[in-house]
Amino acid sequence: MVFKMMGFRFVASTAESGGPILNFYQLLQHLSKFNVYADTFVVLNTDQSDMGKKRVLFVVNPISGGKKKKGFEKRALEDLDTSLYDAEFVCTQYANHAYELGAEAVADGVDVVVAVGGDGTINEIASALNGTSTALGIVPEGSGNGLALYLGIPLNERAAVRRLNRMESMVIDSGSINGLLFFNMAGIGFDASVSDRFANDNIRGAIGYLKAVMTEISTYKPQHYRLTIDGQSLEREALMISVANSPQYGNNAHVAPQASVTDGILDVCIIHKFPLYIFPMMVFHLFNKTADQSEYVEIIPGRQIRIVRESADAVHVDGEPKALGPVLDIEVNPSTLRIIC
Numbered sequence: 325m326v327f328k329m330m331g332f333r334f335v336a337s338t339a340e341s342g343g344p345i346l347n348f349y350q351l352l353q354h355l356s357k358f359n360v361y362a363d364t365f366v367v368l369n370t371d372q373s374d375m376g377k378k379r380v381l382f383v384v385n386p387i388s389g390g391k392k393k394k395g396f397e398k399r400a401l402e403d404l405d406t407s408l409y410d411a412e413f414v415c416t417q418y419a420n421h422a423y424e425l426g427a428e429a430v431a432d433g434v435d436v437v438v439a440v441g442g443d444g445t446i447n448e449i450a451s452a453l454n455g456t457s458t459a460l461g462i463v464p465e466g467s468g469n470g471l472a473l474y475l476g477i478p479l480n481e482r483a484a485v486r487r488l489n490r491m492e493s494m495v496i497d498s499g500s501i502n503g504l505l506f507f508n509m510a511g512i513g514f515d516a517s518v519s520d521r522f523a524n525d526n527i528r529g530a531i532g533y534l535k536a537v538m539t540e541i542s543t544y545k546p547q548h549y550r551l552t553i554d555g556q557s558l559e560r561e562a563l564m565i566s567v568a569n570s571p572q573y574g575n576n577a578h579v580a581p582q583a584s585v586t587d588g589i590l591d592v593c594i595i596h597k598f599p600l601y602i603f604p605m606m607v608f609h610l611f612n613k614t615a616d617q618s619e620y621v622e623i624i625p626g627r628q629i630r631i632v633r634e635s636a637d638a639v640h641v642d643g644e645p646k647a648l649g650p651v652l653d654i655e656v657n658p659s660t661l662r663i664i665c
């Protein structure tokens with residue numbers, strides 16, 4: 325069944341527990357489980373009697389979020405509906421292993437690859453799945469879990485596995501920065517330095533991230549940037565620039581409260597230098613979803629973005645530090661990744 329209304333496109337077959345979706349009221353009830361943000365939102369709820377079992381591969385990052393995930397396979401098999409899924413499990417052995425596993429799964433015709441980890445693990449797997457028919461699942465086990473929090477995926481491991489049984493999905497945009505894909509957020513300046521420090525520290529989780537922020541905040545100097553956003557040129561002295569696909573960094577810190585992963589647009593968030601005594605107010609704005617009301621935050625939506633900075637430096641891509649040159653070409657790729665949510 326396909327519904328089209330007000331620019332939304334809904335595809336539905338069988339509801340998880342209530343049989344077919346029969347009318348628009350039922351559809352709205354169904355959708356109320358989601359945060360609807362944008363104009364291309366697809367719900368797929370597949371009737372397994374028609375389509376057979378789905379193959380799902382769980383890719384478990386053993387270090388993300390500072391949690392060991394011992395016994396994950398056993399617990400997951402207690403919660404996963406094995407009449408719907410044939411499941412396999414694999415642990416990552418090294419950085420970028422999840423990308424390789426994702427690419428192999430796509431080539432092998434796996435239906436769903438589940439990232440058991442944080443935004444970095446999601447990024448690696450999603451980069452392999454992007455533009456294919458293999459869907460991403462998420463069991464949030466990271467430090468920030470930005471994309472999972474935005475999508476409303478439960479942080480509780482068992483609830484997140486059970487969520488997969490609904491087999492509902494949506495299609496989201498991705499962004500790219502000099503060819504590197506991101507799905508949640510990319511950033512430069514202070515933001516990237518924090519990611520770099522966090523990656524090189526042995527404390528993970530929210531505490532580790534806070535420690536990295538507090539260490540950088542007192543020493544980081546603003547940089548000069550030349551930006552071109554959809555043909556419009558501007559120059560700014562900024563503490564950092566975040567390019568947001570979703571609204572939040574993670575841990576519910578929202579830098580771009582209006583951002584949507586389905587609008588075909590990225591939000592360029594320019595954070596200006598602010599006096600240190602304003603820091604608590606900035607934190608308040610982030611967690612109150614009011615960053616766009618701060619005089620130190622400028623948010624410009626765009627599809628094609630070029631940022632020229634003073635020199636080659638760190639960039640973060642979904643929280644993972646990378647080194648890129650001074651010229652950064654960023655663009656949005658609309659509707660490229662299916663996510664079970």
Ligand SMILES: Nc1ncnc2c1ncn2[C@@H]1O[C@H](COP(=O)(O)OP(=O)(O)OP(=O)(O)O)[C@@H](O)[C@H]1O
Nearest residue numbers: 388389416417419441442443444445466467468469
């Ligand atoms: N076996 C492994 N040993 C070392 N690093 C690994 C291993 N498996 C994956 N990684 C790396 O772990 C890093 C962190 O993963 P991830 O981003 O998922 O967790 P996190 O940083 O704790 O959470 P978040 O991104 O939500 O803040 C990634 O860069 C990934 O490449």
